Each structure stands twice: as structure tokens, then as C-alpha cells.
Amino acid sequence: MGAALPLGDPAPADGRIPDAHRPDPETDFGVYLHVPFCRVRCGYCDFNTYTAPELRGARQDEYADTLLREVALAREVLAEAGPLRPARTVFFGGGTPTLLPAGDLARMLDGVRDAFGLADGAEVTVEANPDTVTDDVVAELARAGVTRMSIGMQSSEPHVLAALDRTHDRENVGVAVRAARAAGLDVSLDLIYGAPGESLADWRASLETAIAHAPDHISAYALIIEEGTKLARQIARGEVPAPDDDLQADMYELADELLQGAGYGWYEVSNWATDAAHRSRHNLSYWRGADWWGFGPGAHSHVSGLRWWNVKHPAAYAQRLALGSSPAAGRETPDADQRALERVLLETRIREGMPVAALAPGARLRVASLVADGLVDGVAAIGGRVVLTRRGRLLADAVVRALTDDD
Incomplete structure (x- = not known):
């Protein structure tokens, strides 16, 4: 259920932004929409996500309406703080956003569009598990205004997927890519390297498979062992080996060599794209210090040097919004x-x-x-x-x- 929230100052119930942090109208504004649901918890994951037994009163079928209450609150708060800015990027992350019906995701995007507007050419990304992607789902998302799909491939090798507790059918990666392409979406594939039992040859096979799918963008992240995860406990008990730093370094060098050789240029330590137009503008906005509002339980936001984060559990998040209060748990000014x-x-x-x-x-x-x-x-x-x-x-x-x- 994710790492602990940071310490900080109490956040006001009305969510008001202090005058000292009034937004600069020239600073880009983005939106992150957190969908905290997963069918199965992956052993390495410490994101703020929940399987069905962990929801304890929160309901997936009510989630879109709950999040839209925060969108309405955000519009009020930002309108009071200064001129509203259209969202230049929108990113549905998780969890597994595509566990929700495509219509719910479309309503959430419509809420953002109605509250703030979308800039011309806005980048709208949805993360997806390959098993949840169909032609109909992608077509509906494209009609709603989604422009980009980020597909969690992680590996092409069954034993590596098993080590990561990934349950998707590896053949469905190609199905998802073709569906996204047919709907006119840009495609990104996410990979993880350094899993227990993964060899350099395994990693090469995953890279070559990813390249063969011809996505516009590839992310490759070194496996990090996060405290409190199932994988951390397995390593502590000696059941599986910890990642080997030297092997992970070799894997990174191989990734950079193969990806650049295939026409993917690196633009961030863990990210490569076919050209500048296909870089993740949403993630670049984080690295460049832009403003964004993160919606959903545990989501983090940043506006003009002020940062805040929401309560973690979906039930607590829904309860606060039902009472007309901000879901923010705390905030800070570095x-x-x-x-x-x-x-x-x-x-x-x-x-x-x-x-x-x-x-x-x-x-x-x-x-x-x-x-x-x-x-x-x-x-x-x-x-x-x-x-x-x-x-x-x-x-x-x-x-x-x-x-x-x-x-």
C-alpha cells in the first residue's frame, strides 16, 4: 500500500494556496490522475495501490465521481490564486488505470477539460496493463482525447515476469501495441531490469522484443528493492538474491547501446524516444520544475514552490471529499x-x-x-x-x- 507519506505542515481543509505561492501564469501546468487499483500486488511495488480485499469500504465503481470532486475543488482553489491555466499534459497513472471502465477514465478527462481546459496539442497519457487493453477500450479512450498509451511490458521472459509477480500474458503486449496504433495513439513500453534470476541474455531478449514492437518511447528502470515490499522480505529471508549492482550497470549499458542503435535517443537517465516529439512531456515537466496538481489518494502536487500530498487510503480520500474538505494530508515549502x-x-x-x-x-x-x-x-x-x-x-x-x- 505504498511508502509512508512525508512529514510536513498541516494542510488547510479548504486547500487554499497562500499568497506567497500564487502561480506564475507563464509556468506550464499539468495534471496527474492516480488510479490506485490493481488486481494483484507485484512483489517489488511500493506505489500507493490497493487490491480488492484492501479497499475496506472504498468502491472502484464510485472512484471517478470521487476524484471529480477533487477536480472541482482544485478549480476553485486555483481560480482564487490567479488566472486558470490549461493543462498541457494529463497523465493517468497507478495502479492500473485501465482496470476502470474506459468511460470512467473519459469522464475524469472531461472533468479536467471542463475545469481547466486542455492546451492545444496537449499530451494525454494512460498507463495500461497489457491484459486490460482491447480495441474497444483504446478506441473509446482515443475518442475521449487520450493521445498516448504507456504499456507495462516489464520483460519478455516468463521467469522474469514471475519473479516480479507480473501476471500478464506476454503475448498481450503486442496485442496492446497494435490496438493503440490502430486508434492513432503514441506508444510507450515500460521495462524493468535486474529482477532475481534475470541474466544479461534475458535482458537482451526483452530489449530486442520491445524494439521489435516499434514503440515511440521506451522506459527502462533498474529494479529497486523498497522497504516493506514482498520482494524485500524474500531477499531478507535469503529466498532470492538481491540485485547485483555490477550486473545492473551492464544491463543499463546494453540498453543504451541497443536502443540508440535502433534509433531511440536518451533524453532522461531511464527514458529513450524516437525523436523529441515523442518524449514524455508530462515527466519532463516534473524534471523541469513545472506546476502540477495530483488527483487521487496519495497523489502529490506542486504549485509555485508549494508542495502537498493527499491522504493515502481511497476510503479516507473519499470521506474527506464527501465532507467538502481538501484531501490533502500535509504540505511543505522547501x-x-x-x-x-x-x-x-x-x-x-x-x-x-x-x-x-x-x-x-x-x-x-x-x-x-x-x-x-x-x-x-x-x-x-x-x-x-x-x-x-x-x-x-x-x-x-x-x-x-x-x-x-x-x-
């Missing part, structure tokens, strides 16, 4: 040092990198040594930007430490 650290952490992950001039004076002096160590691109550094090399992407945390240590 100080200048925290914002500087976060900027380095996020901007160095993307291909454009970050301006050398934005670093503290001492950190600027360390850029040359990072170039010498092969972690930062020398040509980009001469041009005034910190851009990671492939080796630098593998050691991104070390680069961030070097650029944020106290002078």
Missing part, C-alpha cells in the same frame, strides 16, 4: 538549499542538462574534474551546461554529490 539540491538532482538527469552558471561557485570549479573522470560531457561543459555521459548516468548520484557538497 527552502533555498533544498530547491538548489533538487534542481541539480533533476536537471542533470535530462539530456539538456543544467547551466553551469546555476551551480554554486565551488561546484562550478568541480565540473572540470567531472569531465576528466568521464562523467560529464566536455563539449557541453565548454558550452556552459552539465550533461552526463553514459558513465555519468550510471554514477548520477556521485555527480550530484560532487555538485552539491558544501563549498
Whole structure:
């Protein structure tokens, strides 16, 4: 049921944004819609998701109406804080959004459209489990305004899928891709590497299979063992091995080599796209510090330096909204040092990198040594930007430490 919520200040019941955080009309605005339902909990997952026995009074068939109450609240709050901005991106995440009827997802999107408007050419993404995608479902989503489908492939190898507790039929990945294509949607495939028992050859097979599906975008994430998950308990008991850092590094290098060879350019440490037009604009908005409102239990939001997060359980979320209160559990305003650290952490992950001039004076002096160590691109550094090399992407945390240590 997800990691614990962060600590923070109490959030007001009316959700009001303080005057000090009035939105900048020129800053992009995005929307995240969290659908917290899954048929089965994957052993590695610590997202805020719930299987049917865990709902304890919350109902999937009422969820769209509940979330739309938060959309109405958000419109009031943002209209009071300044001019409303159209959503440039909308992202249905989870959980498994496509466990809900396509009509419910369409109503949620209509609610966002009615409350804020959608910018011309807005990117609207729906995450999907391959087993929940049919021609009819995708066609209905496309008619509603969805432009992009992100399909959770994870692996092509049955024993790797079993190690991750993924229950989908691997053959349905191709079915889902073809359905999305037939409806005119862009397609992204999500992969995970480093599962117990996965070899480099297994990973190569998954990459080659993903490439053969010819998606517009591929994400490849290293498996991280999160505290409290089933997989963490299995590793602690010695039932399965922990991920091997060296093997995961080899897997990342193989992914970058094969994907770039197939025409996918990296634009963020874990993401590749056929061209700039097919990069995930929604995720880029996070990395670039844009504003967004996250709807749903456990969802996080950010507006003009103010951050807040909702109560986690769907029943508590629904109860607050039924009473006319904000579902926010807490909020915070990072100080200048925290914002500087976060900027380095996020901007160095993307291909454009970050301006050398934005670093503290001492950190600027360390850029040359990072170039010498092969972690930062020398040509980009001469041009005034910190851009990671492939080796630098593998050691991104070390680069961030070097650029944020106290002078």
C-alpha cells in the first residue's frame, strides 16, 4: 500500500494556496490522475495501490465521481490564486488505470477539460496493463482525447515476469501495441531490469522484443528493492538474491547501446524516444520544475514552490471529499538549499542538462574534474551546461554529490 507519506505542515481543509505561492501564469501546468487499483500486488511495488480485499469500504465503481470532486475543488482553489491555466499534459497513472471502465477514465478527462481546459496539442497519457487493453477500450479512450498509451511490458521472459509477480500474458503486449496504433495513439513500453534470476541474455531478449514492437518511447528502470515490499522480505529471508549492482550497470549499458542503435535517443537517465516529439512531456515537466496538481489518494502536487500530498487510503480520500474538505494530508515549502539540491538532482538527469552558471561557485570549479573522470560531457561543459555521459548516468548520484557538497 505504498511508502509512508512525508512529514510536513498541516494542510488547510479548504486547500487554499497562500499568497506567497500564487502561480506564475507563464509556468506550464499539468495534471496527474492516480488510479490506485490493481488486481494483484507485484512483489517489488511500493506505489500507493490497493487490491480488492484492501479497499475496506472504498468502491472502484464510485472512484471517478470521487476524484471529480477533487477536480472541482482544485478549480476553485486555483481560480482564487490567479488566472486558470490549461493543462498541457494529463497523465493517468497507478495502479492500473485501465482496470476502470474506459468511460470512467473519459469522464475524469472531461472533468479536467471542463475545469481547466486542455492546451492545444496537449499530451494525454494512460498507463495500461497489457491484459486490460482491447480495441474497444483504446478506441473509446482515443475518442475521449487520450493521445498516448504507456504499456507495462516489464520483460519478455516468463521467469522474469514471475519473479516480479507480473501476471500478464506476454503475448498481450503486442496485442496492446497494435490496438493503440490502430486508434492513432503514441506508444510507450515500460521495462524493468535486474529482477532475481534475470541474466544479461534475458535482458537482451526483452530489449530486442520491445524494439521489435516499434514503440515511440521506451522506459527502462533498474529494479529497486523498497522497504516493506514482498520482494524485500524474500531477499531478507535469503529466498532470492538481491540485485547485483555490477550486473545492473551492464544491463543499463546494453540498453543504451541497443536502443540508440535502433534509433531511440536518451533524453532522461531511464527514458529513450524516437525523436523529441515523442518524449514524455508530462515527466519532463516534473524534471523541469513545472506546476502540477495530483488527483487521487496519495497523489502529490506542486504549485509555485508549494508542495502537498493527499491522504493515502481511497476510503479516507473519499470521506474527506464527501465532507467538502481538501484531501490533502500535509504540505511543505522547501527552502533555498533544498530547491538548489533538487534542481541539480533533476536537471542533470535530462539530456539538456543544467547551466553551469546555476551551480554554486565551488561546484562550478568541480565540473572540470567531472569531465576528466568521464562523467560529464566536455563539449557541453565548454558550452556552459552539465550533461552526463553514459558513465555519468550510471554514477548520477556521485555527480550530484560532487555538485552539491558544501563549498
